Amino acid sequence: MFGSSPAGPGEFELIDQYFRQSGVTGAESEQGRILLGIGDDCAVVEVAAGRQLLMSIDTLVEGTHFLAGTEPDVLGWRSLAVNISDLAAMGADPWCFTLALTLPRTDPLWLQEFAGGLFRLATRFGMHLIGGDTTRGPLSLTLQVQGTVTGAPLTRSGAKPGDLVLVSGTLGDAAAALRFLDLPREAYSSSQQFLRRRYEYPEPRVAIGQKLRGLATAAIDVSDGLLADLGHICQRSGVGAWIDPARLPLSRAIQAELPPDDALHCALEGGDDYELCFTLPPDKLRHVQSWLEERLVTVVGEITPEPGLWLRDEAGQLQATSGRGYRHFE
Amino acid sequence: MFGSSPAGPGEFELIDQYFRQSGVTGAESEQGRILLGIGDDCAVVEVAAGRQLLMSIDTLVEGTHFLAGTEPDVLGWRSLAVNISDLAAMGADPWCFTLALTLPRTDPLWLQEFAGGLFRLATRFGMHLIGGDTTRGPLSLTLQVQGTVTGAPLTRSGAKPGDLVLVSGTLGDAAAALRFLDLPREAYSSSQQFLRRRYEYPEPRVAIGQKLRGLATAAIDVSDGLLADLGHICQRSGVGAWIDPARLPLSRAIQAELPPDDALHCALEGGDDYELCFTLPPDKLRHVQSWLEERLVTVVGEITPEPGLWLRDEAGQLQATSGRGYRHFE
Numbered sequence: 001m002f003g004s005s006p007a008g009p010g011e012f013e014l015i016d017q018y019f020r021q022s023g024v025t026g027a028e029s030e031q032g033r034i035l036l037g038i039g040d041d042c043a044v045v046e047v048a049a050g051r052q053l054l055m056s057i058d059t060l061v062e063g064t065h066f067l068a069g070t071e072p073d074v075l076g077w078r079s080l081a082v083n084i085s086d087l088a089a090m091g092a093d094p095w096c097f098t099l100a101l102t103l104p105r106t107d108p109l110w111l112q113e114f115a116g117g118l119f120r121l122a123t124r125f126g127m128h129l130i131g132g133d134t135t136r137g138p139l140s141l142t143l144q145v146q147g148t149v150t151g152a153p154l155t156r157s158g159a160k161p162g163d164l165v166l167v168s169g170t171l172g173d174a175a176a177a178l179r180f181l182d183l184p185r186e187a188y189s190s191s192q193q194f195l196r197r198r199y200e201y202p203e204p205r206v207a208i209g210q211k212l213r214g215l216a217t218a219a220i221d222v223s224d225g226l227l228a229d230l231g232h233i234c235q236r237s238g239v240g241a242w243i244d245p246a247r248l249p250l251s252r253a254i255q256a257e258l259p260p261d262d263a264l265h266c267a268l269e270g271g272d273d274y275e276l277c278f279t280l281p282p283d284k285l286r287h288v289q290s291w292l293e294e295r296l297v298t299v300v301g302e303i304t305p306e307p308g309l310w311l312r313d314e315a316g317q318l319q320a321t322s323g324r325g326y327r328h329f330e
Numbered sequence: 331m332f333g334s335s336p337a338g339p340g341e342f343e344l345i346d347q348y349f350r351q352s353g354v355t356g357a358e359s360e361q362g363r364i365l366l367g368i369g370d371d372c373a374v375v376e377v378a379a380g381r382q383l384l385m386s387i388d389t390l391v392e393g394t395h396f397l398a399g400t401e402p403d404v405l406g407w408r409s410l411a412v413n414i415s416d417l418a419a420m421g422a423d424p425w426c427f428t429l430a431l432t433l434p435r436t437d438p439l440w441l442q443e444f445a446g447g448l449f450r451l452a453t454r455f456g457m458h459l460i461g462g463d464t465t466r467g468p469l470s471l472t473l474q475v476q477g478t479v480t481g482a483p484l485t486r487s488g489a490k491p492g493d494l495v496l497v498s499g500t501l502g503d504a505a506a507a508l509r510f511l512d513l514p515r516e517a518y519s520s521s522q523q524f525l526r527r528r529y530e531y532p533e534p535r536v537a538i539g540q541k542l543r544g545l546a547t548a549a550i551d552v553s554d555g556l557l558a559d560l561g562h563i564c565q566r567s568g569v570g571a572w573i574d575p576a577r578l579p580l581s582r583a584i585q586a587e588l589p590p591d592d593a594l595h596c597a598l599e600g601g602d603d604y605e606l607c608f609t610l611p612p613d614k615l616r617h618v619q620s621w622l623e624e625r626l627v628t629v630v631g632e633i634t635p636e637p638g639l640w641l642r643d644e645a646g647q648l649q650a651t652s653g654r655g656y657r658h659f660e
Contacts, residue, residue, distance in 0.1 A: 035382060039566065040485050041416040041550060042384040042477070047377045052365060054372035055460070057428040057474060061467030086371040098387040100430075100472045130385070133472075137391030142430045142463075142472040144387060147372070155370050220371060236369065 015106065015134045018115040019099065024128045031095045031148045034128055043130035045096065051148040056086035062139040067181065072110045074200040075141060076117025082223065083145040084125060084204035085274040089221040091154040091213035092147030094125040094206060099132040100142040125206060154209065154278070159218040159237035163279040165301035166288070168205050170251040171226055173198035175270020176258055191253035198251075202274035208297070212278055215287055219278035225269045227321060230277055230301075231309055237279075242310040242318055243268070243301035268311075268321075279303055345436065345464045348445040349429065354458045361425045361478045364458055373460035375426065381478040386416035392469040397511065402440045404530040405471060406447025412553065413475040414455060414534035415604040419551040421484040421543035422477030424455040424536060429462040430472040455536060481543065484608070489548040489567035493609040495631035496618070498535050500581040501556055503528035505600020506588055521583035528581075532604035538627070542608055545617055549608035555599045556630075557651060559607055561639055567609075572640040572648055573598070573631035598641075598651075609633055 016038070024037035031051060036044040047053050060079050062068055080097065087094050099118075122129065127145070177199035180192055188196065205221070212219060218237055220229045226243070234241050248267045255263055280288070291297040301312070310318040346368070354367035361381060366374035377383050390409050392398055410427065417424050429448075452459065457475070507529035510522055518526065535551070542549055548567055550559045556573070564571050578597045585593055610618070621627040631642070640648040 036483075036485065040487070041419040042386040042422065042483070044420070044479075044483055045383050045385070047383060049379065053375050053377060053383070055375070055428060055474075055476075056372040057430045057461060057472070058463050059430045059432055059465045059467075059472065061432055061465050064466045089371040090374070092372065098385060098474060100387045100389045102389055102391055102470060131387060133388045135389045135391050136394045137389075137470060138468040140432060140467060140470055142387070142389065144385075144428060144474045146385075149374075153366075153372070153374055155366065157370070 072114035073117035087147035088209035172266030174272035402444035403447035417477035418539035502596030504602035505596040
């Protein structure tokens with residue numbers, strides 16, 4: 001770990017120093033114990049009795065998921081956030097992670113800032129970096145996160161006809177930010193700054209996911225776009241769904257920056273928001289009443305027995321839609 | 331998993347089909363249960379009571395760890411083998427793995443052959459692919475393997491002065507193979523074929539690692555070269571070691587293909603053999619007697635109280651060495 005593929009003589013020891021957290025080996029929590037962190041062939045952990053272990057691996061590649069020159073602090077945060085978001089979608093408690101870092105060169109300042117963004121988010125969720133690998137090559141970041149749950153995790157496969165479809169936060173902000181990613185920051189309006197921040201520093205909805213366990217019938221994080229990800233729920237659950245576009249939660253910033261049709265397009269098809277989309281039997285709605293009042297979650301549609309995805313207008317007319325979702329940088 | 335970063339419309343479903351093993355979800359063994367495999371935001375497993383979980387992540391990048399045009403069957407085998415080797419070095423039982431695959435394009439034949447090599451090795455150790463991610467970008471393979479142990483795993487940190495240093499198999503074969511990697515296969519001698527196979531299809535020493543638990547004081551897999559990896563043991567154990575070059579186990583093939591000095595250089599500094607290097611108190615040697623007789627393991631040196639690495643000649647003279655180890659493709 002952090003040593004099997006040194007990028008150059010003495011280099012991995014250098015890289016290593018940016019990723020050492022103190023107190024990892026021996027760290028104990030209700031989730032289990034970390035018996036051995038970075039420094040051996042494997043990390044070793046002990047999962048607490050009665051807990052299931054959840055794992056998710058995701059890669060961010062320069063030119064596909066982010067532009068060349070993206071601030072390393074953003075990459076550190078974002079590469080961990082997109083993985084934690086998968087834990088959030090299943091209602092898990094984040095625990096620990098590994099990092100496989102492929103770098104074209106060793107740049108101490110880059111590494112320091114990358115580690116800065118990474119650990120700022122890790123610390124927020126009490127997550128430990130327990131192992132990794134550093135490799136020479138085109139810039140690419142692969143993380144695997146581990147989390148735990150007691151009881152059953154949320155899955156994509158339990159949605160039932162009649163369940164309400166809800167989303168957390170606001171949708172489309174990250175996709176909207178892509179429109180002015182190449183403008184100089186100094187020229188940004190405050191709404192543009194807000195949208196860009198939403199794109200760069202997504203907030204994984206861990207607390208919402210945790211509360212939804214035993215409540216929601218299905219959940220997913222919105223990484224590919226609402227239609228695409230709701231489509232995954234429908235496919236796995238053997239159902240369909242309609243969405244009322246008029247109900248989609250839009251930030252003030254996206255409404256200020258984009259014409260209504262564009263904003264709607266971003267909210268339906270835009271990826272990278274890392275909000276949660278979940279389904280709830282109508283009689284469970286009262287359990288999220290305070291969130292509804294705060295607009296932390298919003299009802300946007302309903303599950304149907306027929307497979308397919310529809311947009312429903314105010315008159316109740318349904319219009320079939322593809323749900324292809326967002327394609328990175330296409 | 332296998333869906334958060336689709337490489338193109340409909341493409342990830344295509345890719346997905348090459349990586350579905352049947353019977354993963356629900357698979358139960360003495361290691362635990364796989365509650366949910368590919369298809370949701372996370373994989374979910376339950377580790378059997380009393381078992382520790384070991385994890386290792388490693389990346390292979392085209393141009394750094396393998397040449398462009400390397401057969402996909404080789405890449406499938408090798409990318410999993412180098413990870414299982416980390417489990418072997420700690421004496422763990424291989425269990426399951428995740429795969430993050432970055433591909434420049436979708437080539438069904440490539441995917442089929444890659445999956446072929448991957449699952450041929452996975453099946454040998456009863457390992458399940460439980461999740462992954464597919465991404466567009468320069469060819470790169472990141473795998474994380476999970477294994478378990480009951481009791482204490484082998485580590486790098488327990489070597490004591492007076493312990494013997496042993497290695498499994500023969501050393502230097504993979505490094506020797508690099509010398510004629512660009513020759514046409516048809517022109518290969520049988521020794522060259524042997525060496526190339528050693529490079530392309532390393533055999534993780536799982537059974538040896540398992541038997542060494544509770545016996546060896548330290549262990550590591552030889553991925554960076556004997557001197558470099560023994561150096562890791564010494565560093566973590568706060569000791570030094572000498573190696574007698576005359577005792578290094580060399581294959582007949584390397585002796586047939588390379589002059590003695592070259593062969594020795596490969597055995598000391600060459601990486602990618604994925605043999606085990608371990609330390610054993612002299613009174614434990616009888617426990618590996620049958621292996622010694624079969625030449626499955628060989629005593630090559632001894633741990634010293636003084637930090638450092640030495641080569642010892644037949645007269646007992648010690649010569650300091652750097653132990654920098656092998657650098658990929660430099």
